Amino acid sequence: MSVCIVFHSETGNTRTVAERLAPLVGGDLIEVTDLAHYSKISRYIGGGRRAMKGESATIEPATIDVTACDTVVVGTPVWAGNPTPAINAAIEALVGIEGKSTVVFCTSGGMPGKTLETVTAMLAGRGADVRGAVPFTARDVQKGEGVEALADLILRAKRGFDASAEPSR
Numbered sequence: 001m002s003v004c005i006v007f008h009s010e011t012g013n014t015r016t017v018a019e020r021l022a023p024l025v026g027g028d029l030i031e032v033t034d035l036a037h038y039s040k041i042s043r044y045i046g047g048g049r050r051a052m053k054g055e056s057a058t059i060e061p062a063t064i065d066v067t068a069c070d071t072v073v074v075g076t077p078v079w080a081g082n083p084t085p086a087i088n089a090a091i092e093a094l095v096g097i098e099g100k101s102t103v104v105f106c107t108s109g110g111m112p113g114k115t116l117e118t119v120t121a122m123l124a125g126r127g128a129d130v131r132g133a134v135p136f137t138a139r140d141v142q143k144g145e146g147v148e149a150l151a152d153l154i155l156r157a158k159r160g161f162d163a164s165a166e167p168s169r
Contacts (some may be wrong), residue, residue: 003027003154004066006094007075008034008059008086010043013107013141014075020144024151025158027073033060034086048080054118056092057085067096071158072128074119075105081113083122091122098127101157105134105150107141131157 005027009015015031022029034057038047050057066072072094076087083106102123106115116133123130132153140146 002069003071003073003158004030004069005073005075006030006032006064006066006090007073008032008077008084008090009075009107010034010038010047010077010084013136013138014077014105016141017105017107017136017147017150018073018075020147021073021151021154024148025071025073025154027154028069030061030064032064032086032090034058034084034089035060036085043079047085050085051079051082054082054088055085056089059086059089059093062093063095064090064093065095066100069096069100071101071103071154072097073103073105073154074123075107076115076119078106078108078112078115081111081115083115083119087119088122091119091126094126097123100128101160102128102130103132103134103150103154103157104130105136107136107138109138
């Protein structure tokens with residue numbers, strides 16, 4: 001049984017969680033790159049506006065085949081209370097997601113806004129079986145907190161248990 005961790009990261013926080021998580025769950029990392037290549041200013045102005053509108057970016061890889069994965073994890077930064085345009089595009093680009101156990105996480109400076117709910121709804125709309133969602137703050141990432149609880153949630157989802165409740169941290 002394999003785990004795929006699909007994520008987008010601009011500042012490194014989401015990448016850090018994904019990289020810490022991979023060895024704990026035996027996961028393969030699939031990093032999604034937004035081909036807009038935002039500067040710090042354009043990320044917050046243009047990227048934030050696009051995130052609020054629910055727009056999708058042009059990404060690499062353009063297609064993400066998760067057919068061979070049993071469990072799919074999706075990680076996104078929070079931009080203006082929403083998932084990034086790159087993750088919106090990544091969810092659209094998923095091939096073989098139907099019926100897969102999935103878990104979502106996001107990283108933010110403080111509040112996740114509606115990010116987890118939005119990503120969960122998008123994945124469910126693609127036929128995924130979303131088992132749980134976990135927010136991380138930048139402080140959590142810096143302290144290394146919460147990754148083990150997320151790993152436990154993923155391992156329970158991988159085994160097919162009801163992991164819909166957010167793990168305590």
